[in-house]
Amino acid sequence: MTARRSGSADLPLHGGRVPRWLGERLTKLGAVIAEAIVIEYGREEFLRRLAHPFWFQSFGAVMGMDWHSSGITTSVIGALKRGLNPLAGELGLNVCGGRGAHSRQTPHELVAIGERVGFDGDKLAAASRLVAKVDSAAVQDGFDLYLHGFIVADDGRWVVVQQGMNGDARQARRYHWLSEGLKSFVEEPHSAIDGEGQGVIANLTDARAAASRRMQIDLLSDLGPDRIERKIAKIEGAAKPAKAPLQPFLPHLVMPAHHDVRAEDIVARRLHANLAAAADQGPKDFAELLLVPGVGARTVRALAQVAEVVHGAPYRFSDPARFSVAHGGKDRHPFPVPLKVYDRTIAVMKAAVAKARLGEAEELAAIRRLDDQARRFERQACSGPSVEALFAEERVRSNAYGGMSVFGPEPAPERDLEDVRPAPSS
Template identity: 75%
Template sequence: MARRAGSADLPLHSGRVPAWLGSRMARLGAVVTEAIVHHYGREEFLRRLAHPFWFQSFGAVMGMDWHSSGITTSVIGALKRGLGPLSGELGIHVCGGRGSHSRKTPQELTAIGERVGFDGEMLAKASRLVAKVDSAAVQDGFDLYLHGFIVTDDGKWVVVQQGMNGESRLARRYHWLSEDLKSFVEAPHVAIDGKNQGEIVNLTDRRAEASRRGQLDLLRDLGPDRIAREAATLDGRGKTPAPPEAPFLPHLVMPAHHDVRPKDVMIRRLHGALAAAADRGPADFSELLLVPGVGARTVRSLAMVAEVVHGAPCRFADPARFSLAHGGKDRHPYPVPLKVYDETIGVLKSAIGQAKLGNDERLDAIRRLDDQTRRLERTATGPSLPAFITDERRRSHDYGGRSVFGWEPPPAEAEDGTGSAGS
């Protein structure tokens, strides 16, 4: 039986992903997907998408705002663009999206089903039902505005959808996974992300089975008009006792502050990644390190990307840490280092290309980075988080730093205020 796996608070953020970042997110998302599928298979990739902690970390390593609701829209969009050309090879298809794109999901599923051979009409029905359950059966104050449906050639799927609450300025993300799903109306979620907003009407809870039957009986025996009169009569007479609390689940809190603070990062894991990059870089990426001023920095990013590919679920409790790979579009924790970002994509694409030819040496080098990170994080030391971020900002111009505010100027120009802000 599918189950709930956790929750999170996601502050609502406005703004758009700039084209220079969006295109890179599509490429990085595609190559990370290829690496996961190569090592662990398509079903494991679906399981990752269904894990709210991993999903947030995946968006953060792409350079999106690490704590905000915008990660959901941007990750689904990036995967749709990046995996589209690879759908025939990988057997993974991304449907839906935000707003009007979400309403096209059933038609997309039907068309893909006709092309690859699964029952597209059945999955289109599943898409509609999933949306109905989260918008009507789970009445938690969040209005759905995004619906992403990712399906494989053999008909397995994951749904990631999100609703917003304008008054609280929060979003809630819902994850569904077809694996082990026996019912759409009884405890179907893998996870629901979001802060508790008070009393919630959740007719998908196992404890609501009697309520679901009772509502059908009432509708059949009394009719809607009499039900409305009875409800008006009962109004104001007090509430029924609340159901027992559900078992404790992990709760990921995405704070309102945009900057990355020490409390947001497990520093020992950051130090482990830095130490692993220094230890494995010269041995495994010697050609890469010939690029002055960029290569060693890229290996540090690769260590964090390697964790996204290989890490266990418990490794993603601090999504902010993954923003330290490629920064953020709004300059938090620092501008996106485009030279590093592009080199990361290049190394991963080269490794995947070699693996397709039967040579796993480069992909294995990336996996060794992740293995070494876990071994070294128990003993490794390094800079404090503020010192690390300060140094990264100081070097930002050399790394091709860019944000929605423009290119990063050289340090001297930044200090005297003469730097350009053009984008």
């Protein structure tokens, strides 16, 4: 099997920072979701998930980050580094690199980890440098790399997630690499490239560019750089515009420029299936099994979407905006982050994972049944509230759920709560 490109997406550049109250929760929820995936499916599967650009965006959205923005990449890598590295001895996963200066430390971190666990750290350090060099030099698409995250298992398998920006276009492009099946760093090595098309790209890693790579080496040997430069100047003076080469079709996830979540950003039947599964399966499983104080219908609804992030098939992540319904967004889109719900989601997941480590898998099985039930409901004519109605009710209830955003705590609603249907318990 050869390494593959699995899709692309447009990621609007967003400024700002992750507030501490969210950063701490991102670390806890990201780590416990990763633990659940490793327990259920193994480390290799978790690496494959990270290499899937649609899943990666949904993973960030379910944790309360801006559902469509480039900031998800930085926040997810940072949260995993803070949350998983202390668990490296148990999970056998290590997160290296990060943004800016942190990215340049990746080779040193890999060498140190290799000395500790026994893989060839120097070899992986070289791989890290090559990955960065390919996406910055061999793929000339107008994006300058500023983030490089390298996640490696104790057996030496790895995934790289790195991101570049085009400041003029206010866009970002995320690149995914997976060591599984990788045969060459210079011929079609990417697991995926995320980003909106920018016209013709000089991609020297394309298989069709093999002859070009060979000729470049031959030219450099035969002519030297000075004579090559003179010949290029002569050719550019007489050349006509070339016709754009045909590009292979790839799934393309378009992250729109609008910040608000709209009905067209969500596959309604999947959302309704999540809601129906929470209403149907939650009372039977969670009241009896999990017994986490304060867990009510609203938390189970969030858990239904966390369950899908843990168990869902790849095709189900084509609408990352849907996963923002679990815990909202830090900028109030689609609604403020409900901290009470978020904390109970973390508590439920941590309790389930802790017991699973001891061989008691009932709680994780209950979470899996939420996802199973959602898939069954989706095959039926499942209906529910409109996206707009769901968001409107959530905003009214936000103060009761401990709603928080970068603008501060959410105030109590101006209208009486009796004006909307009774709120589910959190």
